[in-house]
């Protein structure tokens with residue numbers, strides 16, 4: 680990882696190393712994170728398709744719920760949070 684492209688993002692309040700050109704999902708998976716959100720029943724979910732189709736990777740990114748982490752590039756200082764669907768209005772297919 681070239682030093683000039685390395686930075687950190689915050690995942691649930693803790694710093695995670697990140698690299699320019701990677702997605703949020705890629706970065707979290709590389710750092711051992713597998714639960715990206717919890718369904719209304721509390722079941723863990725994480726990326727499945729990694730190409731923007733399944734919506735399983737939704738997270739709260741910089742305060743925006745239902746953000747597809749596989750389609751969102753990391754940026755320095757980004758705040759990423761596990762999404763708890765019981766607290767958020769989820770798309771119809773997940774109800």
Ligand code: FES
Nearest residue numbers: 729731733734749
């Ligand atoms: S992993 Fe399928 S939309 Fe992100």
